[in-house]
Structures are given as C-alpha cells and as structure tokens.
Amino acid sequence: MKETKRNQIQAVLFKDHDLILVENDVFNISGRIEEYDKDMFIVFNKRKKAFEIHSLEYAPMIASPKDTFQTTIPYKELDIRTLHHVYDNDIKVHGRKIFERIERQEELNEKQKQRDYKNWLRAVASETKSMFAKDAWL
The missing domain is CATH 1.20.5 (Single alpha-helices involved in coiled-coils or other helix-helix interfaces)
Structure with a gap:
C-alpha cells in the first residue's frame, strides 16, 4: 500500500477508534481488493465485530469514516466470498x-x-x- 494512501486512510480512521485497517490477511484479500479498486480498503469494526469495505474515492470531501463506508462483509473471515460480495455489490x-x-x-x-x-x-x-x-x- 502506498504511503499517501495509508496516510489518507489513517486520517479517516483517526476519527473512529473502533476501525482497524486490515493490510495483511491469509488469502491477501486486502491486496486483491486494492487491485480491484485502488481506492478501496478493508477495516475491521470492533464495535460490530465485522469486516467492512471503505473507499477513498471521494477523498477530498471526506469528513468521517461514515463517508467512506461501502459495505459490510457478511462473513466472519476474509476469503474469496469477500471478493465476490464486493464485485456483486459494486454500484459502478x-x-x-x-x-x-x-x-x-x-x-x-x-x-x-x-x-x-x-x-x-x-x-x-x-x-x-x-x-x-x-x-x-x-
């Protein structure tokens, strides 16, 4: 992950301490999500105990993590189903x-x-x- 993107993500996540950036996982889903869409990233929401997909697509207008939220992953672990879920629900x-x-x-x-x-x-x-x-x- 590029340093500028990491800094943008950290600036967003700084406002919500329940979100943890997922950069490494067993099946490299976070890397594959980034390959699919360079603005997307995965976080783990400690409050909901669930993985979420967020996007920096509208980064200049971002005020909070609510503005970057895309979808909640309905699975307990990151695997190929996550990629299918993201693709199937991609509004673009x-x-x-x-x-x-x-x-x-x-x-x-x-x-x-x-x-x-x-x-x-x-x-x-x-x-x-x-x-x-x-x-x-x-």
Whole structure:
C-alpha cells in the first residue's frame, strides 16, 4: 500500500477508534481488493465485530469514516466470498441491476404487505360475522 494512501486512510480512521485497517490477511484479500479498486480498503469494526469495505474515492470531501463506508462483509473471515460480495455489490459495475433488484424487492414487499392486510381483514370480517350472527339469533 502506498504511503499517501495509508496516510489518507489513517486520517479517516483517526476519527473512529473502533476501525482497524486490515493490510495483511491469509488469502491477501486486502491486496486483491486494492487491485480491484485502488481506492478501496478493508477495516475491521470492533464495535460490530465485522469486516467492512471503505473507499477513498471521494477523498477530498471526506469528513468521517461514515463517508467512506461501502459495505459490510457478511462473513466472519476474509476469503474469496469477500471478493465476490464486493464485485456483486459494486454500484459502478452493476448500478442499474442493483437498483432494479432493490425496486423488485420493494414491489414484492409491498405486495406481501397488501396480502397480509387483506388476510387480516378477512379474519376480522369472519370473526365479526360469527359474532353478529350469534347476536341476531338472540
């Protein structure tokens, strides 16, 4: 890692003591991430106990580590799955697909919410119908 990049990263991480820069790992994932995108780097978040990908792409505008955050790695260790996760969720590569996937999921969630509401209405209607039927015979 170049000294200028390391200095920029340290300046960002100085503001959040829970983030530890990962420069070396068993499978050289940190080096491969840097090969994939020269601005990306990996940190370990002690508070969340998880690895995160951050980027210095907008370095002149960076005010805090929140500004560099890209994604949380959903795995406990750094391995090839990390590279796949980063690539699959890279908005520069898959921007349109990611937004379409989000929109599809939101549509499915909305349909499920409507279905649940209709089912609830039917349940309430059948419950009150039997109650009214009992009262009508009295």
